[in-house]
Amino acid sequence: MLEHELVFALREIALLGGILGDVELSSSELGGILGISQQTASRRILELEEAGYIQRKPGVKKQLIHVTESGSERIKAEKEKYERIFEMGSRMRFSGTVISGMGEGRYYISQPGYTLHFRSALGFEPYPGTFNMQLNGAELNKLNILRNREGYTIPEFSTGDRTFGSVRFFRAEISGEPCGVVLPLRGHHKGVLEVIAGENMRQKLNLRDGDEARLTVFLDR
Amino acid sequence: MLEHELVFALREIALLGGILGDVELSSSELGGILGISQQTASRRILELEEAGYIQRKPGVKKQLIHVTESGSERIKAEKEKYERIFEMGSRMRFSGTVISGMGEGRYYISQPGYTLHFRSALGFEPYPGTFNMQLNGAELNKLNILRNREGYTIPEFSTGDRTFGSVRFFRAEISGEPCGVVLPLRGHHKGVLEVIAGENMRQKLNLRDGDEARLTVFLDR
Numbered sequence: 344m345l346e347h348e349l350v351f352a353l354r355e356i357a358l359l360g361g362i363l364g365d366v367e368l369s370s371s372e373l374g375g376i377l378g379i380s381q382q383t384a385s386r387r388i389l390e391l392e393e394a395g396y397i398q399r400k401p402g403v404k405k406q407l408i409h410v411t412e413s414g415s416e417r418i419k420a421e422k423e424k425y426e427r428i429f430e431m432g433s434r435m436r437f438s439g440t441v442i443s444g445m446g447e448g449r450y451y452i453s454q455p456g457y458t459l460h461f462r463s464a465l466g467f468e469p470y471p472g473t474f475n476m477q478l479n480g481a482e483l484n485k486l487n488i489l490r491n492r493e494g495y496t497i498p499e500f501s502t503g504d505r506t507f508g509s510v511r512f513f514r515a516e517i518s519g520e521p522c523g524v525v526l527p528l529r530g531h532h533k534g535v536l537e538v539i540a541g542e543n544m545r546q547k548l549n550l551r552d553g554d555e556a557r558l559t560v561f562l563d564r
Numbered sequence: 565m566l567e568h569e570l571v572f573a574l575r576e577i578a579l580l581g582g583i584l585g586d587v588e589l590s591s592s593e594l595g596g597i598l599g600i601s602q603q604t605a606s607r608r609i610l611e612l613e614e615a616g617y618i619q620r621k622p623g624v625k626k627q628l629i630h631v632t633e634s635g636s637e638r639i640k641a642e643k644e645k646y647e648r649i650f651e652m653g654s655r656m657r658f659s660g661t662v663i664s665g666m667g668e669g670r671y672y673i674s675q676p677g678y679t680l681h682f683r684s685a686l687g688f689e690p691y692p693g694t695f696n697m698q699l700n701g702a703e704l705n706k707l708n709i710l711r712n713r714e715g716y717t718i719p720e721f722s723t724g725d726r727t728f729g730s731v732r733f734f735r736a737e738i739s740g741e742p743c744g745v746v747l748p749l750r751g752h753h754k755g756v757l758e759v760i761a762g763e764n765m766r767q768k769l770n771l772r773d774g775d776e777a778r779l780t781v782f783l784d785r
Contacts, residue, residue, distance in 0.1 A: 345599050347572045357649045359702050360656075364712075366705045376702065378566050422646035428578045428639055435581075481580050481597065484587045 350421050352377055352387045353396050357410050357418055361397065365407040372405075434561050435485055437536055439476030441545070441554045444537070448473030452539055456500035456507055464495050464512060465523050467541040473525070474517075474544035476536040476556050483534050489513065490526055492562050514561045518548055524560055571642050573598055573608045574617050578631050578639055582618070586628035593626075655782050656706055658757055660697030662766070662775045665758070669694025673760055677721035677728055678746075685716050685733060686744050688762040694746070695738075695765035697757040697777050704755050710734065711747055713783050735782045739769055745781055 355376050359366045374384035388408070391397045396414030399406045410418070427436060449472045451457060461469045478486055495512040511526045515538065522540035526532070538544065538558065550556060576597050580587045595605035609629070612618045617635030620627045631639070648657060670693045672678060682690045699707055716733040732747045736759065743761035747753070759765065759779065771777060 347568075351568045351572075354646065354649065358645065360652065360705045360709045362649050363652055363709055366702065367708075368702050368705070372702045418646065418649055422643070422650070424579065425575065425639065425643035425646055428575065428583050429643070431579075431581065431584055481587065481589050481593045484581045484589070487588075488581045488584055 349390055349394060350417060353391055353414055354418060356397060356408055361408055361410040362415060365409045367402050367405045368408050369405040433563050434559055437478065437485055437558045437560060438482060439478045439536055439556060441550045441552055441556050442475050442477045443552055444473055444475045448537060454507055457497060460497045461523060461539055464514060465521065469539040470542050474538040474540060478534045478536060486532060489560060495564060515558055517544065517558045570611055570615060571638060574612055574635055575639060577618060577629055582629055582631040583636060586630045588623050588626045589629050590626040654784050655780055658699065658706055658779045658781060659703060660699045660757060660777060662771045662773055662777050663696050663698045664773055665694055665696045669758060675728055678718060681718045682744060682760055685735065686742065690760045691763050695759040695761060699755045699757060707753060710781060716785060736779055738765060738779045
């Protein structure tokens, strides 16, 4: 049984008033609402109870079911996923795997031609080093969306030695910590999200190579 | 295949950026996200296309998928269902079957002891007659919730002939038309929602016995 089956049943019980108090509900009634058999609906009710999403007690004819605090939280999380879709014009969530960079981030971030822009956009001094997230599979699509959005563009600049290419920059947030995401405008991307922040994010968030990290990028300036 | 399976797949494609533009997605990637086999995911993509929720075209390696306007509307409707759950403290949606009353509504509504209250709460003169919705099955639970909410209470009153019992009254809306719902406080309810409005709602909304009607009750005063 898949999690979204469970959430769908939970939602329908909540919509009947189970979020406010006891709902008198037979398994055949629930089956009718969900478009499944009475037997499957009966099993679904047991699964919802096992998951801690509902509590039930015997009623006069049918059972009385109410949505628990944990069930309510689960529905809220689902609701937020739907809301996130319509926020995608202004913010996007990325999920990726923490990887080690090649130490190049430190070198680039320390270039005043970049640092000054980061500082003015973020409002703090960036820690000299990037936090890197490898995006995988379909998640890479979001990187393409990002590459086509405006963000802050930091123009190309030269030092005595060499030229530094133009990059695109977005404000972001990881576990509530403000940060920024930098995308080189030229060259082939390797599916890595480079994150700059005020502190060493690996230490701050206690993350290691291979851990999953989630980041929200703000698409507006 | 159940509608909610389709919507779940649609939502995940939207979350990958399909709501903004083309997402490069293989059926095995989608299968991994949905927790289903590559074969089932492939079929799901076809079903989504048939339903008009997505459009696709061949990409370099994988197919390019984007969510259509109709798909976006479908997701929005789903999102609103989740939002409705957390609004239930202040508003509730009822769905029922239009039935004919016994003509008693007209008699009661015409009693000044009731009419004056309806007029002051609704801001218009009620049409002398009720619009009745039969609630069925689990939907009846919502009527129990309503009976436990405050609303406007119209006290008992007497005329020369007889005594009229206390009723509870809520502001409501049906197809955008403001109306009110009246619940007798004593006696056994028969699962009928009695609606008063400024006009004959059957005529106004072109509804007949057996038609489905939806109504939103506002629980705050």
